[in-house]
Amino acid sequence: MLSSQTRPVDVDELHSVLKKVFGYDEFRPLQQQIIEGLIAGEHQFVLMPTGGGKSLCYQIPALVCKGVAIVVSPLIALMQDQVSALKANGVRAEYLNSSLSYDEKNAILDALESNELDLIYVAPERLMTEMFLNILDDLDISLFAIDEAHCISQWGHDFRQEYLMLSQCRQRYPEVPFITLTATADKQTRADIIQQLDLAQAKVSVASFSRPNIRYTVIEKYNPTQQILKFMEERPDDSGIIYCATRKRVEEVAELLKKNKINALPYHAGLSNNHRRNAQNAFKDDDINVIVATVAFGMGIDKPNVRFVVHYDISKNIESYYQETGRAGRDGLAADAMLFYGIGDIAKVRGIIESNNNEEQRRIECHKLAAMVSFAEALACRRKVLLNYFGETLAESCGNCDVCLNPPETYDALEDAQKALSCVYRLQQRFGVSYVIEVLRGSNNKRIQQFGHQRLSTYGIGKDSSKEAWMSIFRQLIHLGYIEQDIANYSVLRLLPKAREVLRGEVGVELAKPRISQARIKSKKRTKSQTKKFDRDDLSQADQHLFEVLRQKRKEISNDQNVAPFIVFSDRSLIELALKKPKTADEFLKISGVGEHKLAAYGDIFMETLSQQIDLGSV
Numbered sequence: 095m096l097s098s099q100t101r102p103v104d105v106d107e108l109h110s111v112l113k114k115v116f117g118y119d120e121f122r123p124l125q126q127q128i129i130e131g132l133i134a135g136e137h138q139f140v141l142m143p144t145g146g147g148k149s150l151c152y153q154i155p156a157l158v159c160k161g162v163a164i165v166v167s168p169l170i171a172l173m174q175d176q177v178s179a180l181k182a183n184g185v186r187a188e189y190l191n192s193s194l195s196y197d198e199k200n201a202i203l204d205a206l207e208s209n210e211l212d213l214i215y216v217a218p219e220r221l222m223t224e225m226f227l228n229i230l231d232d233l234d235i236s237l238f239a240i241d242e243a244h245c246i247s248q249w250g251h252d253f254r255q256e257y258l259m260l261s262q263c264r265q266r267y268p269e270v271p272f273i274t275l276t277a278t279a280d281k282q283t284r285a286d287i288i289q290q291l292d293l294a295q296a297k298v299s300v301a302s303f304s305r306p307n308i309r310y311t312v313i314e315k316y317n318p319t320q321q322i323l324k325f326m327e328e329r330p331d332d333s334g335i336i337y338c339a340t341r342k343r344v345e346e347v348a349e350l351l352k353k354n355k356i357n358a359l360p361y362h363a364g365l366s367n368n369h370r371r372n373a374q375n376a377f378k379d380d381d382i383n384v385i386v387a388t389v390a391f392g393m394g395i396d397k398p399n400v401r402f403v404v405h406y407d408i409s410k411n412i413e414s415y416y417q418e419t420g421r422a423g424r425d426g427l428a429a430d431a432m433l434f435y436g437i438g439d440i441a442k443v444r445g446i447i448e449s450n451n452n453e454e455q456r457r458i459e460c461h462k463l464a465a466m467v468s469f470a471e472a473l474a475c476r477r478k479v480l481l482n483y484f485g486e487t488l489a490e491s492c493g494n495c496d497v498c499l500n501p502p503e504t505y506d507a508l509e510d511a512q513k514a515l516s517c518v519y520r521l522q523q524r525f526g527v528s529y530v531i532e533v534l535r536g537s538n539n540k541r542i543q544q545f546g547h548q549r550l551s552t553y554g555i556g557k558d559s560s561k562e563a564w565m566s567i568f569r570q571l572i573h574l575g576y577i578e579q580d581i582a583n584y585s586v587l588r589l590l591p592k593a594r595e596v597l598r599g600e601v602g603v604e605l606a607k608p609r610i611s612q613a614r615i616k617s618k619k620r621t622k623s624q625t626k627k628f629d630r631d632d633l634s635q636a637d638q639h640l641f642e643v644l645r646q647k648r649k650e651i652s653n654d655q656n657v658a659p660f661i662v663f664s665d666r667s668l669i670e671l672a673l674k675k676p677k678t679a680d681e682f683l684k685i686s687g688v689g690e691h692k693l694a695a696y697g698d699i700f701m702e703t704l705s706q707q708i709d710l711g712s713v
Contacts, residue, residue, distance in 0.1 A: 116687075137297065144277045152273050161235050162234070164238050168241070175658065260291060314566055325402075326351065335391070336386045337391075338406045344361070361385050400429065402422055403431050408443065428630070441585040507604060515596055525586055527585075536554030568587075670685045677705070
């Protein structure tokens, strides 16, 4: 289906806009073919990872085609960040949302009706009002871009009812090309999006889900408060997000960090709008280092210099986990994704799922949780497991996850397995993991005395191993199908048929030794292929100092202009500036992320800062 607004594709013009406006020398994979197709009037379905460059796929067509691009975005913060970034590059862009005053809204509508805008960002509710549609009826529309398109699908992990209205927009403007974009969607979700928007003829582009700069690490949760503090000790100045399952835990972890002089704030739906807005802005503006949040936080964050994402509790599906970890390292620099994994967390999530009265939804969510558990318990390359879920095959192991960098050591665990299974049996399959371990380790607590379990033959037979080691054994025995947790009955352990063979010694059992003390893999420096061209590790001590000076200058400018620091320049741009130390405008333009508008706005300021540091002998 072709649009009446289409025009011939000038490849040289596309590259010129890419460099002059956005400051990049070349397109990322799939970007150019998506852009060319959209300009030619083709509908596009784009599945591209966070940080993969989705926005340019519609922003560049909006600049070279006649008319205005209508961008549908679900969150105020996301609109604001993207419009601020576009304006910093000299693009005529605005957003319409409830954060604006009456006069500001009218001024933007006047600019829209006067054909003075290249892009306007709106929420689906505002787009589908009759007043706004009447305005659009009289305009040249270059394209519709539906961002976070997984919100359309009831099978998506963040379904929003208001997104369903967008099908009416497709019917009203049948000749205008539509581009739908998302970072996470399995096959069922993709098919649902295409059906909801009647995009059967859309060109489907699926980029690689691999984010080689992110290092995936999973550690067994045994003392999470100490584990998170140890993790943070190695990152005193890094920006990061810590996700927790509940509001209560968010508050507890945020308070723990603050008591240990870590600059952190909580974020969850139970806090006031003002508190959430202030916390989000402080994080975005680098005024705090860490946000501790429920999954209510994140979709609207365009912050590229998030260096780590920690999951204090396990996600309920891989789509959510992938999207949340994808908020780290959007700039292509080295980043960490750490997951604390405990079998108790699995039981809690499964219990929530089982409470759902929709049998089909319950079945799907249980399947997705099982996939998440398989990722957490993988003994092979984690990136392979992750990509396989999205239908992508990785030929070789990634070399940048905990399993690749430090393969698990296995051992003959038949005796340990027999002790564990026998204790469950002796306890008549009526108790949960923690209690069984207490009996195995010979605990002298009141509950054991009350039940008389100190008289069992299995009492104390596991006292030579730690609680954490036994937790690891039980986790693996559950995963291997020897025992299960009865979710409907307080998560008590039940023996499965396979357990009988182990108890009789008819089969062997091989388990991985637990990694209870691991907080971060340090055994390998990241390679260039993992981090894209430059990273902080490439800087000498003198250049590290220069980077900090440039970062402080960026912060001063962002404060003066009331924009986030990354709107001025990304960390990647500052690293290149520290390494290359440009002295002329032409040299400055060669820095990644520097277009003509940013050169004019900031070039002299940063080149003067570089010159002063060189004169001082700091570099």
